[in-house]
Amino acid sequence: MASNGLKIAIVGGGLAGLAAAMKIAEAGxxxxxxxxxxVKRSHSVCAQGGINGAVNTxxxxxxxxxxxxxxxxxxxxLANQPPxxxxxxxxxxxxxxxxxxGVPFSRTKEGLLDFRRFGGTLHNRTxxxxxSTGQQLLYALDEQVRKWETQGRVNKYEGWxxxxxxxxxxxxxxxxxxxxxxxxxxKSFAADAVIMATGGPGLIFGKSTNSMTCTGSxxxxxxxxxxxxxxxxxxxxxPTSIPGEDKLRLMSESARxxxxxxxxxxxxxxxxSPKDIPEDxxxxxxxxxxxxYGNLVPRxxxxxxxxxxxxxxxxxxxxxxxYLDLTHIPAEVLTERLGAILExxxxxxxxxxxxxxxxxxxxVHYSMGGLWVDFEQRTNIPGLFAAxxxxxxxxxxxxxxxxxxxxxxxxxxxAAPSAIEYAKNIERGSTGTNGIHAxxxxxxxxxxxxxxxxxxxxxxxxxxxxxxxVMTDNVTVVRYNDRLKATDEKxxxxxxxxxxxxxxxxxxxxxxxxxxxxxFWNMLQLARVITLGALNRNESRGAxxxxxxxxxxxxxxxxxxxxxxxxxxxxxxxxxxxxxxxxPRKRDYSKGKSKSx
Amino acid sequence: xxxxxxxxxxxxxxxxxxxxKFKIQRREKEGAASHWDTFEIPYRRNLNVxxxxxxxxxxxxxxxxxxxxxxxxxMSCLEQxxxxxxxxxxxxxxxxxxxxxxDLLLDTGSDTVTLAPMSKFPNVRDLxxxxxxxxxxxxxxxxxxxxxxxxxxGPGPHIPNETAQERYALSRCMTCGCCLEACPQYSNDQYxxxxxxxxxxxxxxxxxxxxxxxxxxxxxxxxxxxxxxxxAQNCVKVCPMSIPLTKAIYETNRDVTVNALFGWLxx
Numbered sequence: 122m123a124s125n126g127l128k129i130a131i132v133g134g135g136l137a138g139l140a141a142a143m144k145i146a147e148a149g150x151x152x153x154x155x156x157x158x159x160v161k162r163s164h165s166v167c168a169q170g171g172i173n174g175a176v177n178t179x180x181x182x183x184x185x186x187x188x189x190x191x192x193x194x195x196x197x198x199l200a201n202q203p204p205x206x207x208x209x210x211x212x213x214x215x216x217x218x219x220x221x222x223g224v225p226f227s228r229t230k231e232g233l234l235d236f237r238r239f240g241g242t243l244h245n246r247t248x249x250x251x252x253s254t255g256q257q258l259l260y261a262l263d264e265q266v267r268k269w270e271t272q273g274r275v276n277k278y279e280g281w282x283x284x285x286x287x288x289x290x291x292x293x294x295x296x297x298x299x300x301x302x303x304x305x306x307x308k309s310f311a312a313d314a315v316i317m318a319t320g321g322p323g324l325i326f327g328k329s330t331n332s333m334t335c336t337g338s339x340x341x342x343x344x345x346x347x348x349x350x351x352x353x354x355x356x357x358x359x360p361t362s363i364p365g366e367d368k369l370r371l372m373s374e375s376a377r378x379x380x381x382x383x384x385x386x387x388x389x390x391x392x393x394s395p396k397d398i399p400e401d402x403x404x405x406x407x408x409x410x411x412x413x414y415g416n417l418v419p420r421x422x423x424x425x426x427x428x429x430x431x432x433x434x435x436x437x438x439x440x441x442x443x444y445l446d447l448t449h450i451p452a453e454v455l456t457e458r459l460g461a462i463l464e465x466x467x468x469x470x471x472x473x474x475x476x477x478x479x480x481x482x483x484x485v486h487y488s489m490g491g492l493w494v495d496f497e498q499r500t501n502i503p504g505l506f507a508a509x510x511x512x513x514x515x516x517x518x519x520x521x522x523x524x525x526x527x528x529x530x531x532x533x534x535x536a537a538p539s540a541i542e543y544a545k546n547i548e549r550g551s552t553g554t555n556g557i558h559a560x561x562x563x564x565x566x567x568x569x570x571x572x573x574x575x576x577x578x579x580x581x582x583x584x585x586x587x588x589x590x591v592m593t594d595n596v597t598v599v600r601y602n603d604r605l606k607a608t609d610e611k612x613x614x615x616x617x618x619x620x621x622x623x624x625x626x627x628x629x630x631x632x633x634x635x636x637x638x639x640x641f642w643n644m645l646q647l648a649r650v651i652t653l654g655a656l657n658r659n660e661s662r663g664a665x666x667x668x669x670x671x672x673x674x675x676x677x678x679x680x681x682x683x684x685x686x687x688x689x690x691x692x693x694x695x696x697x698x699x700x701x702x703x704x705p706r707k708r709d710y711s712k713g714k715s716k717s718x
Numbered sequence: 719x720x721x722x723x724x725x726x727x728x729x730x731x732x733x734x735x736x737x738x739k740f741k742i743q744r745r746e747k748e749g750a751a752s753h754w755d756t757f758e759i760p761y762r763r764n765l766n767v768x769x770x771x772x773x774x775x776x777x778x779x780x781x782x783x784x785x786x787x788x789x790x791x792x793m794s795c796l797e798q799x800x801x802x803x804x805x806x807x808x809x810x811x812x813x814x815x816x817x818x819x820x821d822l823l824l825d826t827g828s829d830t831v832t833l834a835p836m837s838k839f840p841n842v843r844d845l846x847x848x849x850x851x852x853x854x855x856x857x858x859x860x861x862x863x864x865x866x867x868x869x870x871x872g873p874g875p876h877i878p879n880e881t882a883q884e885r886y887a888l889s890r891c892m893t894c895g896c897c898l899e900a901c902p903q904y905s906n907d908q909y910x911x912x913x914x915x916x917x918x919x920x921x922x923x924x925x926x927x928x929x930x931x932x933x934x935x936x937x938x939x940x941x942x943x944x945x946x947x948x949x950a951q952n953c954v955k956v957c958p959m960s961i962p963l964t965k966a967i968y969e970t971n972r973d974v975t976v977n978a979l980f981g982w983l984x985x
């Protein structure tokens with residue numbers, strides 16, 4: 122089955138990229154799908170708890186309007202509201218589509234889809250497949266896209282990494298350059314439009330809940346070629362992760378959605394086993410402070426509370442850890458509804474959470490910021506689109522749990538028709554495209570050659586660790602301007618030292634040293650965007666918290682931060698937020714929900 | 719081991735060594751000869767094989783003091799859900815992210831961990847292999863639901879939760895290749911292997927998927943088909959997701975037989 126003409130390149134094969142690929146193939150066009158790993162192994166598999174959609178099967182009077190309100194309120198009024206509304210309206214259809222694709226969602230006695238509660242809402246709105254929902258949704262799209270692959274509509278380039286865009290003389294995107302990670306061969310991909318769907322940049326923080334592929338490198342390349350990057354400073358730190366040597370493993374919010382309780386011993390010197398500490402000697406600090414939402418306050422709030430409790434010395438055994446307790450729930454219920462995540466904990470820590478309270482601490486998890494897009498997922502570069510975590514559009518200053526999966530699919534479903542519409546109307550092979558692919562290919566090859574020939578004393582993996590540490594220490598839960606300034610200076614120092622790395626690998630076949638060097642450079646650029654965005658925003662909103670500026674300042678900062686690349690430093694500007702649907706109000710989760718609609 | 723409410727407490731390494739050795743099988747590229755390098759790193763608690771490899775990569779010097787190339791391996795999620803980091807560790811195929819060094823040392827009673835690439839797939843370099851064949855197998859068995867379109871057609875069919883849970887167990891397959899590495903029948907192109915058969919079963923169990931059962935079974939009738947299963951049952955022992963692979967093979971075999979006997983009636 123031949124396609125009817127258009128060729129669209131998609132970078133990234135997670136939920137957003139595959140959603141777009143499926144729609145484009147279905148519309149009769151051809152897709153080149155470029156992914157650093159086989160798409161079935163994309164980071165979407167790590168999403169655990171579920172996908173939000175106001176299907177309202179529990180007689181709670183839930184509606185897309187309430188989903189919209191929860192999302193923009195949870196996001197502390199930094200998201201443009203029209204696309205959020207469109208996502209919430211589409212969400213029930215998205216869940217039904219996955220149901221039709223055969224996703225083994227958990228079901229009710231009647232055989233209907235079951236829903237559970239997640240943070241930042243009072244409704245049961247989250248459809249789930251055990252506790253590996255992201256994996257199950259990704260697999261469903263992977264299967265559908267594989268079908269299109271057998272029909273010649275989708276060409277997969279797995280094990281390829283995008284290095285740069287190919288732009289013509291008018292700054293119009295005409296394709297991209299990618300590198301085969303086995304041979305290091307560079308290839309130019311001509312395309313009528315390019316959709317970025319590469320996920321988040323968690324590796325900038327060294328250890329995070331992200332997969333090792335989440336470098337943000339390709340997005341950073343777009344930024345360095347003129348794409349705007351928005352709200353970079355909004356980094357979600359998940360309240361509950363399992364600290365590890367190599368990464369911070371996620372402990373899903375669904376653990377609290379199913380009734381998990383967060384506590385510490387009231388007596389900080391209490392050395393008893395948690396099971397032996399009686400109820401009245403436990404401090405359930407979230408439930409005490411937020412009686413309506415309890416353990417299910419939004420993530421930024423839960424994270425700050427846990428962080429603060431530990432900072433004040435109340436952490437379990439005086440360390441940076443609190444209990445997340447499920448032991449009051451019957452083991453068989455936990456196994457069915459949370460099995461996958463409890464296995465992860467048991468596998469890596471050695472305790473069975475069905476019988477022993479888990480020890481958890483916050484960890485970098487998600488970027489609300491990303492490539493700037495308009496309401497049709499178009500970036501400021503004509504021909505370049507973005508969807509999923511790598512775009513900034515939906516979550517404002519803080520993302521609600523189980524909204525990421527739905528935003529990925531919404532983004533892909535919106536970017537696909539938008540890219541098709543654009544591609545139909547451009548002049549193809551027009552003047553100015555001659556030779557641009559060859560020229561960009563040459564430029565990228567020269568960068569590779571330079572990296573390979575460098576013989577310095579610096580070790581790139583050690584530099585990466587230094588970046589991760591300074592970013593985690595200064596640009597996560599609590600932010601101070603002097604430390605942000607010092608962080609930027611450190612990043613500049615690392616940029617300088619990067620010029621003196623040696624890749625330490627004489628065998629270039631399938632080497633990981635050259636790709637890592639390129640990723641690391643790109644991460645440094647985005648790290649500056651995150652840090653300077655935070656420095657400039659003198660207020661506290663959602664995940665961005667400055668003790669010196671503890672209040673939200675709508676007058677000066679109910680604005681989207683826009684970063685544009687320059688050789689010296691990111692150039693920051695601000696754009697008003699479209700709050701035409703839900704009037705901004707103060708966020709307060711200590712009481713029941715304040716009225717809006 | 720103490721026990722409370724059916725909960726067994728894990729046995730832990732009591733007297734860890736001060737350093738741990740990693741004996742790694744190296745290969746420059748596909749087709750090149752292989753050799754072994756041994757590296758030594760300081761012992762730390764909570765070390766897994768991946769963090770040990772990261773440590774070695776930073777400074778790849780062998781125990782003999784020879785500077786060599788950094789070992790190459792695949793990794794991504796580090797939560798045993800993407801399947802990419804599979805390798806043979808102390809003789810057993812598994813994911814390297816969830817292989818905790820304490821447990822390995824406890825099991826072998828030594829201070830050395832041995833790492834080798836999976837042997838049933840092309841060895842790209844060091845510990846990295848190419849498993850694209852497994853994805854081809856998924857094409858061969860039409861491992862998907864046929865949709866009329868992705869536009870809004872309302873919810874899918876009613877499904878009992880028991881069926882959903884049974885399907886979920888099969889649907890957790892991350893195409894890691896453990897079952898194929900352990901299967902004595904799987905080599906070259908002689909047998910499609912457990913993973914693809916279980917995926918065929920996954921879709922044949924779905925009310926919509928049932929409609930195209932025959933297409934999936936057709937993919938299992940060739941020379942490399944389901945009848946090659948020798949019932950060694952190694953697959954189910956090594957599957958990291960505890961997928962009931964032998965049950966799926968048994969049930970699919972039954973469907974194949976029924977289809978062969980009665981399929982012509984529908985023609």
